Amino acid sequence: MKAPIRVAVTGAAGQIGYATVFRLASGEVFGPDQPVILHLVELPQAMGALDGVHMELDDCAFPTLAGVVKESSDNLEKAFADCNWVLCVGSVPRKAGMERGDLVRVNGPIFTSTGKAIDSAAAKDVRVVVVGNPCNTNCLIAMENAPSVPRDRWFAMTRLDQNRAASQLAQKAGRPVGSVKNVAIWGNHSATQYPDFYQARIDGKPVTDVISDQAWLQGEFIETVQKRGAAVIKARGASSAASAANAALDTVKSLIRPTDMGDCVSVAVCSDGSYGVDDGLVFGYPLVSDGTNWKIDQGIEHNDFAKQKIAATLQELRDERDAVKDLLP
Numbered sequence: 001m002k003a004p005i006r007v008a009v010t011g012a013a014g015q016i017g018y019a020t021v022f023r024l025a026s027g028e029v030f031g032p033d034q035p036v037i038l039h040l041v042e043l044p045q046a047m048g049a050l051d052g053v054h055m056e057l058d059d060c061a062f063p064t065l066a067g068v069v070k071e072s073s074d075n076l077e078k079a080f081a082d083c084n085w086v087l088c089v090g091s092v093p094r095k096a097g098m099e100r101g102d103l104v105r106v107n108g109p110i111f112t113s114t115g116k117a118i119d120s121a122a123a124k125d126v127r128v129v130v131v132g133n134p135c136n137t138n139c140l141i142a143m144e145n146a147p148s149v150p151r152d153r154w155f156a157m158t159r160l161d162q163n164r165a166a167s168q169l170a171q172k173a174g175r176p177v178g179s180v181k182n183v184a185i186w187g188n189h190s191a192t193q194y195p196d197f198y199q200a201r202i203d204g205k206p207v208t209d210v211i212s213d214q215a216w217l218q219g220e221f222i223e224t225v226q227k228r229g230a231a232v233i234k235a236r237g238a239s240s241a242a243s244a245a246n247a248a249l250d251t252v253k254s255l256i257r258p259t260d261m262g263d264c265v266s267v268a269v270c271s272d273g274s275y276g277v278d279d280g281l282v283f284g285y286p287l288v289s290d291g292t293n294w295k296i297d298q299g300i301e302h303n304d305f306a307k308q309k310i311a312a313t314l315q316e317l318r319d320e321r322d323a324v325k326d327l328l329p
Contacts, residue, residue, distance in 0.1 A: 001033055001034075001035055002033060002034050002035065003035070004034075004035040004036060004037045004066040004067070005030065005034065005035070005036055005037070005084045005085070006036075006037045006038075006039060006069075006082055006083040006084050006085075006123065007024055007036055007037070007038055007039065007083065007084065007085045007086075007087065008038075008039035008040075008041060008079060008080050008083040008085070008086045008087065008122075009021055009024070009038065009039070009040055009041065009087045009089055010041040010042075010073065010079075010086075010087070010088050010089050010090035010114070010132075011041070011042065011089040011090025011091070011132065012038075012040035012041055012042055012050060012053060012089070012090075013040075013042050013046050013049040013050040013052070013053050014042075014046075014089065014090060015238065015239075015241035016089050016131065016241050016244045016245045016248070017040075017053075017089045017090070017245075018053060018241075019241050019242045019244075019245035019246075020087065020089065020245040020248060020249065021038060021040065021053065021057065022056070022057065022060060022062075023245070023249055024036060024038060024249070025038060025057055025060065025062045025064065025065040026060070026062050026064065026065075027062065027063070027064035028249070029249055029252055029253055030064075030256070032063075032064065034064065035064055035065075035066035036064055036065060036066060037065075037066050037067040037068070037069065038057070038065065038067070038068050038069070039069045039071065039079055039080065039081075039083055040053065040054070040068060040069065040070050040071070041070075041071050041072075041073055041076070041079040041090070042070075042072065042073060042090070043072070043073050043090075044072045044073070044074055047070070047072060050070055051070075054068050054070060073090070076113060076114060076116075076117035076121075077117045077120050077121040078121070079117070080117050080118050080121045080122045080126075081121045081122075082121070082122070082123050083118075083121075083122045083123055083126060084122075084123045084125055084126060084127070085126065085127050085128075085129070085252065086118055086122060086126060086127075086128045086129070087128075087129050087131060087248060087252075088111070088114060088128065088129065088130045088131060088132055088138070088139075088142065089131045089132055089245075089248070090132055091107050091110065091111075091131075091132025091133060091138060092106045092107050092110070093133075093239065100134065100190065100320075101319075101320075101323055103133065103134055104134055104137055104320050104323050104324060105323065105324070107132065107133075107134065107138055108137075108138075108141050108324045108327045109327065110138075111130075111138045111139075111141040111142040111145075112141055112142070112145050112327050113145075114142045114145075115141065115142035115143060115144065115145030115146040116145050116146065118142065118146050118149060119145065119146035119147065119148050119149055122149070125153075126149060126153060127153045127154075127155070127255070128142065128143075128149070128153060128154050128155065129155045129156075129157060129248060129251055129252060130142065130154075130155065130156045130157065131157050131244060131248050133189065134188075134189070134190065134320060135156040135157050135189050135268070136156045136188050136189055136190075136268050136282045136283070136284070136317055136320070137282070137317070137320040137321065137323075137324060138156070139154055139155070139156035139268065139282045140280075140281070140282045140321060140324075140328070141324055141327050141328065142154070143270060143282070144327075144328045144329055145327075145328075145329060147329070151270040151280075152269070152270070152293075152294070154269065154270055154282070155251060155255070155267050155268065155269060156189065156267070156268035156269075156282050156284075157189060157244075157247055157248055157251055157267070157268070158185040158189050158193065158266045158267060158268050158284040159185075159247040159248070159250050159251045159254070159265065159266055159267065160189075160240065160243060160244055160246075160247035161185040161189060161193055161195060161225055161228075161266065161284075162183050162184075162185050162195075162247075162265070162266035163243070163246070163247055163250065164195075164224075164225050164228045164243075165183045165185065165195040165197070165200075165221075165225045166180040166183045166200075168221055168224055168225060169183070169197065169200060169202060169207060169211070169221070170202070172211055172213075172216065172221070173202050173207075173210050173211055175202055175203065175210075179202055179203045180200060180201070180202050181200065181201045181202075181204075181260070181262055181263045182199055182200050182201050182262060182263050182264050182286070183195065183196070183197075183199075183200045183264075183266065184196040184199050184200070184264055184266055184285070184286035184297070184300075185266035185284045185286075186275075186283075186284050186285065186286075186306075186309070186310050186313060187283060187284045187309075187310060187312075187313025187314060187316070187317065188268075188283075188284065188313045188316050188317050188320075189268065189284065190226075190313070190316060191226045191227060192226070192312050192313040192316045193225070193226055193284065193313055194222070194306065194309035194310055194312075194313055195221070195222055195225045195226075196286075196306060197211075197217050197221065197222075198302075198303065198306060199286070199300060201262065204262075218305065222309075228240075250265075251265070251267055254267075254287075254289060255267070255289055255294060256289075256291060256292075257289070257291050258289060258290050258291045259287075259288040259289050259290075263288075264286035264287060264288055264297050265286070265287050265288070265289065266284060266285070266286055266287070267284070267285070267287050267294075268282050268283055268284040268285070269282065269283070269285060269287065269294075269296070270282055271283045271285075272296070274296045274298065275300075275302075275310070276314075277314055278314075278318065281314075281317055281318070281321060282317070283314070283317060284313075285297070286300070
């Protein structure tokens with residue numbers, strides 16, 4: 001077998017973390033011949049629950065699990081020591097009465113320390129996926145506080161939105177979800193995101209050729225994807241956990257495997273100015289990967305409808321960035 005890689009998961013005893021760590025340990029993500037050492041990170045008051053997660057990992061007897069390191073979030077440098085991947089799942093959730101701006105301010109200091117610890121202790125090839133919301137701006141804060149980690153190693157999760165959009169399009173068309181390709185999510189993982197049905201394909205055909213209901217595409221479809229998280233909370237009394245964990249793992253797999261021809265993976269990355277987005281902003285784009293390196297899919301022509309939607313989500317991300325300027329070195 002290969003030498004083990006080290007993968008850190010913050011909030012590892014929470015619902016999303018719990019739905020993530022077993023699949024990381026099983027060999028599903030990095031392959032059946034790649035041993036993994038898990039670094040499980042939790043708040044001090046949740047370390048008892050983390051012991052239970054460790055017990056269950058032991059009881060699964062995964063051949064690819066080469067070890068487990070448990071650390072309190074009070075010791076982030078120890079938690080991230082020599083890690084090749086860091087999945088930032090843990091964050092303060094939005095509570096009743098909180099505005100999005102409040103959530104940005106509450107989580108900002110957490111990701112300041114996260115970025116500094118990654119910069120100080122993680123492996124030189126570390127890659128970071130931020131899941132905890134507001135993930136775009138949390139990622140921006142951590143990235144800016146880790147100056148030695150190249151900016152192309154930072155990712156915020158918009159894959160959940162891509163998966164949600166693909167599912168809605170498949171159901172509307174009466175086709176299997178596997179027939180839906182090239183669904184791009186532009187901008188923020190929030191209610192302003194733009195799920196780009198104009199670029200998507202169903203059975204190789206433009207979505208607009210398969211689904212003739214333009215009003216549904218421009219209205220209900222987009223709104224359903226934008227507000228799906230709130231709908232899940234209303235239905236189950238808790239936020240998305242299994243689907244969020246699945247999307248986080250999909251993100252990693254899509255970055256380490258070649259992208260299929262004619263498809264893309266939606267991830268928020270540090271903008272290089274593409275499509276008129278401010279340089280340095282963590283913005284959702286369609287990416288393509290060769291399994292080692294990724295790039296933003298270029299040359300997409302947007303109509304006026306798409307431009308309007310992208311402008312709205314871009315402005316929200318600018319506002320979020322401005323709200324945390326004191327946390328950006």
